[in-house]
Amino acid sequence: MPAPVIGRHAAPESPVDVLTDLLAVQRRRLAALDPRLPEAAAPPPGDIVVVGKPPHRVAGVVTHHTWPAGSGPLLWSATQVSELHPVIGAAGHAPLHALVEAWRGRMLPVVLAEPDSAATITWPSRDVVATRVFLDHGLVPLAVLAVRPPGPYPVPPPDPDLVVRRAGPDDLEGCVRLALEELAYSSQVGGSLLRPDAEALKRATIRDRLGRGEPTWVAERGGRLVGMVECGQAESAPGSWLASLVPPGGWGYVNCASVTSAERGSGVGQRLVAAALPELEAGFRGRQDLAVRGTYLYYNPPNPLSSVFWPRAGYAPLWTLWEVRPARALR
Structure with a gap:
């Protein structure tokens, strides 16, 4: 030794x-x-x-x-x-x-x-x-x-007075109004902040989204927009920022959903989601190199509306963002 x-x-x-x-x-x-x-x-x-x-x-x-x-x-x-x-x-x-x-x-x-x-x-x-x-x-x-696996979303009963359709550039002002109403509400119950330049920031962001044709749906009643859901599609690939959060594959995401206060609880949000989710998932089908994973979104647990609505829609928490x-x- x-x-x-x-x-x-x-x-x-x-x-x-x-x-x-x-x-x-x-x-x-x-x-x-x-x-x-x-x-x-x-x-x-x-x-x-x-x-x-x-x-x-x-x-x-x-x-x-x-x-x-x-x-x-x-x-x-x-x-x-x-x-x-x-x-x-x-x-x-x-x-x-x-x-x-x-x-x-x-x-x-x-x-x-x-x-x-x-x-x-x-x-x-x-x-x-x-x-x-x-x-x-x-x-x-x-x-x-929160994430939701791919699959059918229950279609709510028809509302003959409500029109759900894809948004276009002519919907800018109505979409900005809905986004600001949602921001004002969520700033009271979650992490959003109502900054002095909020309207200008929202208008520029939504104008760019609509101009690029990014998937956005609106709900219209009597010629007035009463709801909106801004969405997108993303690929979780090795080395991407999304890969640290969700498994690899194709994901749809819900960026923001807004329903005017007078219409909350009337099914407008359900109809918007029912229109959006199938299209978001279908956008990846047919690609042999990419698994369709479902959709993801962020919501605020202290928000008494979104914390109920999204779990009912099938979304389950995956990551929690803790903050002080x-x-x-x-x-």
């Missing part, structure tokens, strides 16, 4: 090595937790945080983003955003608590000083161990990404 070497020690693991090891465990855990999830993605580049020692060691990456004035995302996002991307392996409550506490110490001073700021985490909805930790630190589930505003309110 060779004599021991005195004074030599194994090189300490680098933070990147720790992330890699924990990510392998995390992939197995999340796959067992919810088979609808894609393979857990590596976190984006950022400030690596490692907390604790094996077997209770966890890690994460802290990233920072600033949205400039006039950006469309400012209608649902704070200006300064600190985001934690946990890589916790199979850790339980205590190590995750320690990671969230360490995150606050890594936030940039500009984030902590800015009232228009947020601390955010996106995490699988079925992980109730993490749910308990996030709630304890003051984070709120302001949005969920301002960021310095993180406990």
Whole structure:
């Protein structure tokens, strides 16, 4: 047996090595937790945080983003955003608590000083161990990404006075009115923000969508638009931002649904969804290289309308977006 070497020690693991090891465990855990999830993605580049020692060691990456004035995302996002991307392996409550506490110490001073700021985490909805930790630190589930597998949507009873059709450029003003009404409502109950330039931002976005012919349906009664659903189609391919959220394949998505207040509960939303979903799914059929996965959307759990409507339509939470505003309110 060779004599021991005195004074030599194994090189300490680098933070990147720790992330890699924990990510392998995390992939197995999340796959067992919810088979609808894609393979857990590596976190984006950022400030690596490692907390604790094996077997209770966890890690994460802290990233920072600033949205400039006039950006469309400012209608649902704070200006300064600190985001934690946990890589916790199979850790339980205590190590995750320690990671969230360490995150606050890594936030940039500009984030902590800015009232228009947020601390955010996106995490699988079925992980109730993490749910308990996030709630304890003051984070709120302001949005969920929900998915619906492909399949028929129940067709509501006919309404002879209601016309549901694809929107065109001539519908711009009616669509802007509906979008602003929805924004005003959701800003009271969810993560949306009613900024001073909201009307200009909405008008520009909807004008571009209609001009490009992106799938948008409107409901019309008596010559007046009373509902709208803005949709799109996307492919989840390796390396794309969508691949970290949903399995690979073709996805339809519902960007925003709006029904004027006088028509809520009358079936307008159901008829819009019944018109949109089959076309969104049909757009990928016939392609041998692409599986049709279904549709996805975001809705706000605190919203008493959307939190009921979308689950009834067959959408189930996949990811929860946890947030606290301002960021310095993180406990």
